[in-house]
Amino acid sequence: MLSYRHSFHAGNFADVLKHIVQLEITVHLLKKNKPFDYIDTHAGAGMYDLKSYEASKLSEFKRGVGLLNSLDYPELTTYFELIESVNRIPGKLEHYPGSPYFTLSLMRSEDRANLYELHSKDYQLLKTLTAVDSRFEPAIQIHNVDGYVGMMGLLPPPSRRALILVDPSYEVKSEYQKMIDTVIKAHKKFATGIYAIWYPVVDRARITQIDNILYKSGIKDIQRFELDLSQDDEKGMTASGMWVINPPWGLLEKMKGVLPKLKRDLSPDTSDRSKASYRCEVLVSE
Numbered sequence: 383m384l385s386y387r388h389s390f391h392a393g394n395f396a397d398v399l400k401h402i403v404q405l406e407i408t409v410h411l412l413k414k415n416k417p418f419d420y421i422d423t424h425a426g427a428g429m430y431d432l433k434s435y436e437a438s439k440l441s442e443f444k445r446g447v448g449l450l451n452s453l454d455y456p457e458l459t460t461y462f463e464l465i466e467s468v469n470r471i472p473g474k475l476e477h478y479p480g481s482p483y484f485t486l487s488l489m490r491s492e493d494r495a496n497l498y499e500l501h502s503k504d505y506q507l508l509k510t511l512t513a514v515d516s517r518f519e520p521a522i523q524i525h526n527v528d529g530y531v532g533m534m535g536l537l538p539p540p541s542r543r544a545l546i547l548v549d550p551s552y553e554v555k556s557e558y559q560k561m562i563d564t565v566i567k568a569h570k571k572f573a574t575g576i577y578a579i580w581y582p583v584v585d586r587a588r589i590t591q592i593d594n595i596l597y598k599s600g601i602k603d604i605q606r607f608e609l610d611l612s613q614d615d616e617k618g619m620t621a622s623g624m625w626v627i628n629p630p631w632g633l634l635e636k637m638k639g640v641l642p643k644l645k646r647d648l649s650p651d652t653s654d655r656s657k658a659s660y661r662c663e664v665l666v667s668e
């Protein structure tokens with residue numbers, strides 16, 4: 383039984399970092415005149431109404447994307463333009479796109495997307511969104527099945543170029559192990575894909591454990607981007623990050639510029655700023 387709904391968290395600080403990294407990878411894949419595949423194992427609803435009961439209950443977006451001024455981020459114009467494109471009144475944040483929306487908006491007709499969403503309501507919302515939006519050019523398939531299983535069946539994709547976004551909600555603790563086991567298996571089938579894996583820091587030991595599994599897996603070329611809003615021993619999700627396997631050239635440099643600004647802008651308040659930090663590093667070299 384799935385209880386997690388991303389609508390309660392849309393546009394929070396974790397979404398901001400995740401979607402910035404996702405878009406950088408998308409833009410990189412678009413540079414070549416060759417098709418690519420986008421596989422989103424945990425796609426969510428694709429679009430979130432920030433005025434809805436769910437989004438306004440915790441108003442996490444107000445402490446996330448709502449704190450950012452696009453003028454301070456000239457290097458992220460695509461990210462802010464896409465957000466602006468789904469909001470009717472300039473400067474008024476009423477909707478926030480989900481991961482499928484960001485990448486689908488940029489993809490070309492020769493590209494291919496496979497999106498997985500298990501929650502029946504979010505699956506329906508995603509289906510409707512992709513059916514009615516004429517801006518989406520690629521061939522899109524939406525599946526109401528387990529994204530881990532679905533992804534494995536698609537690898538290696540015929541294009542041999544892919545962004546694989548793995549964005550679980552980690553509702554159960556065993557999901558960390560399931561995620562990493564699946565990613566390692568997937569990498570064996572398709573070693574050159576770009577895997578972007580999101581993680582929350584609720585218990586640092588758990589993340590260190592996955593780092594160690596990654597080190598020992600033999601997989602090369604892994605980078606980490608993480609934004610820590612408070613210290614590990616505090617309650618709740620203190621930080622969130624992305625592991626990127628086979629990151630595109632230039633991503634590390636770009637994030638070296640972006641992460642200090644996100645730390646500055648997304649820190650809860652001035653007194654807490656000293657507790658905020660970030661990680662932008664090569665976890666395993668090429």
Ligand SMILES: C[S@@+](CC[C@H](N)C(=O)[O-])C[C@H]1O[C@@H](n2cnc3c(N)ncnc32)[C@H](O)[C@@H]1O
Nearest residue numbers: 388424425426480481498499500501528529549
């Ligand atoms: C963190 S949310 C996804 C957010 C989305 N990627 C975004 O950035 O907009 C995780 C989603 O995965 C769905 N989910 C959970 N387990 C799944 C599974 N095994 N396969 C596919 N979807 C799953 C949940 O219903 C939830 O909507």
